[in-house]
Amino acid sequence: MExxxxxxxxxxxxxxxxxxxxxxxEKRFExxxxxxxxxxxxxxxxxxxxxxxxxxxxxxxxxxxxxxALQHHLPQDAPSLSAAFVHVCRDLLDxxxxxxxxxSNIRDSSMFPLLLDILLDQFTQDITExxxxxxxxxxxxxxxxxxxxxxxxxxxxxCYSRLIRENSAVDEAMFLKLVEQATKQILS
Numbered sequence: 751m752e753x754x755x756x757x758x759x760x761x762x763x764x765x766x767x768x769x770x771x772x773x774x775x776e777k778r779f780e781x782x783x784x785x786x787x788x789x790x791x792x793x794x795x796x797x798x799x800x801x802x803x804x805x806x807x808x809x810x811x812x813x814x815x816x817x818x819a820l821q822h823h824l825p826q827d828a829p830s831l832s833a834a835f836v837h838v839c840r841d842l843l844d845x846x847x848x849x850x851x852x853x854s855n856i857r858d859s860s861m862f863p864l865l866l867d868i869l870l871d872q873f874t875q876d877i878t879e880x881x882x883x884x885x886x887x888x889x890x891x892x893x894x895x896x897x898x899x900x901x902x903x904x905x906x907x908x909c910y911s912r913l914i915r916e917n918s919a920v921d922e923a924m925f926l927k928l929v930e931q932a933t934k935q936i937l938s
Contacts, residue, residue, distance in 0.1 A: 832933035
């Protein structure tokens with residue numbers, strides 16, 4: 751069952767997400783302040799701090815929202831879990847292309863390793879939850895699902911990290927093919 755969010759809160763989150771995307775298109779993460787994020791989103795700083803500890807906490811929320819949006823657009827007629835997962839990965843690649851300036855600013859940020867860790871944590875949580883739903887029998891073994899999810903998420907984040915580098919040797923088509931193969935083996 752999907753959690754209902756108050757309309758005002760949803761509007762606040764949408765405004766923050768749009769402002770954050772715009773600001774990251776203009777500057778690197780470490781140059782962005784909570785004050786200018788709030789100004790751009792037309793919210794008060796007290797509202798921001800009511801929901802988030804700092805801009806790093808907000809970044810994790812932003813990633814969560816982005817991943818939820820990508821998963822929400824999954825085709826209903828996906829023939830398999832691996833096809834659905836490839837679809838999400840392809841949509842994420844499209845997002846990275848559309849927001850290439852933002853990606854460059856994140857990549858060039860002195861905070862890039864920390865931001866990758868936040869992304870890795872979010873991917874690991876998503877995959878762990880997916881595995882809990884698909885393989886409840888494995889949930890009885892402590893750490894098994896978390897280990898599988900961490901392994902798989904690490905590979906995804908590592909590939910995305912290489913894909914966004916200038917002159918990357920990683921080919922997107924090959925990446926998506928590997929995602930499909932790995933998903934069939936690991937998540938099925």
